[in-house]
Amino acid sequence: MSRHQLGDELERRGISRRDFLGFCASMAAVLGLPDTATNAIAAAVENEARPILIWLEFQDCAGNTESFLRATHPTVADLILDSISLNYHETLMAAAGSQAESVRQRTVRDNVGKYIAVVEGSIPDGADGGYCTIGGRSALDIAREVCGGAAATIAVGTCAAFGGIPAAAPNPTGALSVADAVPGVKNLINMSACPANAENITALIVYYMTLKQWPPLDQYRRPLFAYGKTIHDNCERRAHFDAGQFVEAWGDEAHRHGQCLYKMGCKGPATSQNCPVVKWNEGTNWPIGCGHPCLGCAEPNFWDTMTPFYQRLPEVVGFNVGKWIDPVGLSLVGLAAAAAAFHGIGEVARHHLGKTRPIEDKAGSEK
Ligand code: SF4
C-alpha cells in the first residue's frame, strides 16, 4: 500500500492525518523510542512492504487471535494489522481443508527465510503428537516445518511462549512451548501473557518495519520494551504499597479507596509486563485499575507457580514496608524474604517463589 493508498484508506475510515501521526507517536512511546522516531515510524508504515505472516494456531483458546482483532472501532492499528499479509491463519482465512493446507505449504516453499511465523497455543508431543493434528499432521510436525523456514518466529501468548495452561501440572498432553518444541528456532520472540496485548504485538511489528531488526530481549526472549519492568515498578497503587496501605478484604475501605492489592494475592512484584502503561481495551483500564490483583499471566509456568491466585506472594521487603506487612499468608512457598533493592524486587520475588524454573535458551538468537 503506497502512501497515497494509505491516505485514502485512512480517510475512508475517518482517520485524520493527525490521528495517524498520533498513533505513530504512541507506538514510539510503547517502544521506548524518542519522539523523533515518530516520523520514521510513519514513513515505515506508509512505505514498507508488509511482512508475510503465517499464523499457526495449536493447543489454545484463540484468545490471542481475539486480542489481535479486538478493536471496538476502526483505528490506525487495525488498518496496519489488516494490511499485514496474513497468508495463513486457521481462524481467519476463508480457505478450508486441503485448499488451506496448500496455501500454507506454498507460502512456506516460496518464501523460505522471508516470512514471519506466528505461533499461538502450546504444541503437544504426547501420544506421538496425536493430541493436536491438522490436516492429518501433528502440530509438532507443522511447527517444525513452518518455524524452521521462517525469518523469525513470534510466540504469542503464554501457551506458545511457555506452555501455559495446557502445560500446567500434570500436563496430560505433553504440551510444549515453541522453544522446547522447535529447538534452535531462528529469532524467536516470546510475547507472553494471557492473552498477549494487541498493542505490544502491533508495536513489535512496527519496530521491525521501522528498524529492520528485532528489539532487545530479556532472559525469556521477551522484548524489553514490553517486559523490561515489573507490574509493581509502574503500578498506580505503588505509593500505597510503599506506605503500607493494603486491602485486607474484598470491598473493605482500603479496596474502595484503591489501595495496594499485595495481601489479596497480587503477583505484580514478580511479573514483568507493561500493563500499567499500555493497559487493555484501547487503554481503557487494566486489572489492578479495576481492583483485581495481577495473576502473573506473563510469567513462565504461572498456572503452577502463581497459584493460589488469591494468596499473597512470599513477603516482599523493601522501602520500609517490611515493618508494615505482617508475616501471615506465606503458604505459597513458605520462604522468608530477602532484602531487595528497588529494581530487584521482581527478581527476588521470582526466586523466592522457587517453583519458577528458568527457561533454557534453546532458541537461536541470530538477527
Ligand atoms: S503489589 Fe500489586 S497492587 Fe500493590 S503496588 Fe505492587 S503491583 Fe500494585
Ligand code: SF4
Ligand atoms: S495485570 Fe498481570 S495478570 Fe493482568 S494481564 Fe497484566 S500481567 Fe497478566
